[in-house]
Amino acid sequence: MKLYHAFKRIAAVALLGLSSLSYAGNDTETDENGVILAGHDVIAYFKQNKPVLGNAKYTAVYNDAIYRFQSAKNRDMFNSNPEKYAPQYGGFCAYGVTFGKKFDIDGKAFEIKDGKLYVNKNMDVYKAWAENIPKHIKEANDHWPDVENVSADDL
Structure with missing residues (x-):
C-alpha cells in the first residue's frame, strides 16, 4: 500500500513538472509556471467571497492552466464542474477585454456576477470596471471572440 501511494505522489509531481514546462495558450492568463489567477483559489472567490491563495499541494489542470486550491475539498469541487468556476475571458482582466486587450491580474480584484x-x-x-458592470460585460463579450486566440503581446 505504501508503494502504491508513493507511486501516486511521484506520478503527480512528474505531471505537474511536465505541465510547468509548457504554458497555457493565448486564451488563458497564467504565470511562467502555468498557474492561473495569480495562484488564488478559484473556489474561495465563490464560497468565501474573498481572494485566498491556493496551495501547490492541491492543484487541478483545466484549459492548460494550473489551478491552486487551499484544500482538497475545493479542488474536488472545482473538478466536479470546472466550467462553472473558471474565470471569464481565460482569467485575463475583464476591463481590459472591453478594449480588446489582455492584461494580467493580481488575483485580488474580482466580482462574481450572475454566477460567473x-x-x-x-x-x-476594478473600480473603473465596477462603475457599469453590465455594460462592460457586454463590451468584453463582444471583443473576446476576436482576441481569445491572439497573444496579449500582439494586441
Missing part, C-alpha cells in the same frame, strides 16, 4: 467570475488587473482597474 470576473477578475481585473488590480483594485484601481
Whole structure:
C-alpha cells in the first residue's frame, strides 16, 4: 500500500513538472509556471467571497492552466464542474477585454456576477470596471471572440 501511494505522489509531481514546462495558450492568463489567477483559489472567490491563495499541494489542470486550491475539498469541487468556476475571458482582466486587450491580474480584484467570475488587473482597474458592470460585460463579450486566440503581446 505504501508503494502504491508513493507511486501516486511521484506520478503527480512528474505531471505537474511536465505541465510547468509548457504554458497555457493565448486564451488563458497564467504565470511562467502555468498557474492561473495569480495562484488564488478559484473556489474561495465563490464560497468565501474573498481572494485566498491556493496551495501547490492541491492543484487541478483545466484549459492548460494550473489551478491552486487551499484544500482538497475545493479542488474536488472545482473538478466536479470546472466550467462553472473558471474565470471569464481565460482569467485575463475583464476591463481590459472591453478594449480588446489582455492584461494580467493580481488575483485580488474580482466580482462574481450572475454566477460567473470576473477578475481585473488590480483594485484601481476594478473600480473603473465596477462603475457599469453590465455594460462592460457586454463590451468584453463582444471583443473576446476576436482576441481569445491572439497573444496579449500582439494586441
